[in-house]
Amino acid sequence: MPTGPRRATALTLGANAIAGALPGGAVLATAWSYRQLRRRGIAPELAAAVLAVAGALSALALGTLMMAALLASGSSSRAVGVWTMSVALVSLASAGAGVALVRRSKTVRRHLRRLWAKSSRHSALARDLGAAAGRAAEQAWHLKPGLRPWVSPAAQALLNWVLDLACLVLCMRAVHIAVPWPGVLAAYVLAQIPASLRLTPGNIGVIEAGLAALLSFYGVPPQEALAAALLYRAVSYWALQPIGWCCCAVVSLKSRRR
Secondary structure, eight states, X not given: OOOOHHHHHHHHHHHHHHHHHSTTHHHHHHHHHHHHXXXXXXXXXXXXXXXXXXXXHHHHHXXXXXXXXXXXXXXXOOHHHHHHHHHHHHHHHHHHHHHHHHHHXXXXXXXXXXXXXXXXXXXXXXXXXXXXXXXXXXXXXXXXXXXXXXXXXXXXXXXXXHHHHHHHHHHHHHTTOOOOTTHHHHHXXXXXXXXXXXXXXXXXXXXXXXXXXXXXXXXXXXXXXXXXXXXXXXXXXXXXXXXXXXXXXXXXXXXXXX
């Protein structure tokens, strides 16, 4: 693949800027990333597979962090948080089991193709989308066979979440707020659940309010919880927006020159 780590970093920052600033940003960011990969000579199915696998690894890493939060909470866990994280983990596990079943069973794939063919027989666009999704899924399954090649990208996906959590912890320490372990871990992963819905551009207001409420729920005084949430967002979101848009502009200009 002709995209090295430096270009991939610029591509990721640019996509994050688009996702964080525009309505429907997640869809637009995915479309922009796909276009940039295509302009670098990457086949359509491979480009779609790379983006899909990256999203799946990110979700798996967040699920791992959520499991760690459940195990660390122990007797100090709160019922609402435990139930919410448990439902999220069951959903992730069910999705993973479904993917594994489709991957291993030719019968299941055959039935799914028939079902899709019946439901999309009146729409050529739906048939084309289904065929493209099938080719992308097939490409994703054959990107790198075996388990060992996926250890590094999975670890990096987990590290991405861990470093973001570390940003929150350091922001709390910067304003002299006592970090309520393991409550801060539970609050962080729970805040990512509404964030995944992308209710507002960049989840503005959703993350701040949700994280402040959750930190308060786990023992941080409300004023301090709000201060920590605002500082965390200023560092992890607002400070990266200008950098991301610069990367977006540079990547787009270079791809057009090609």
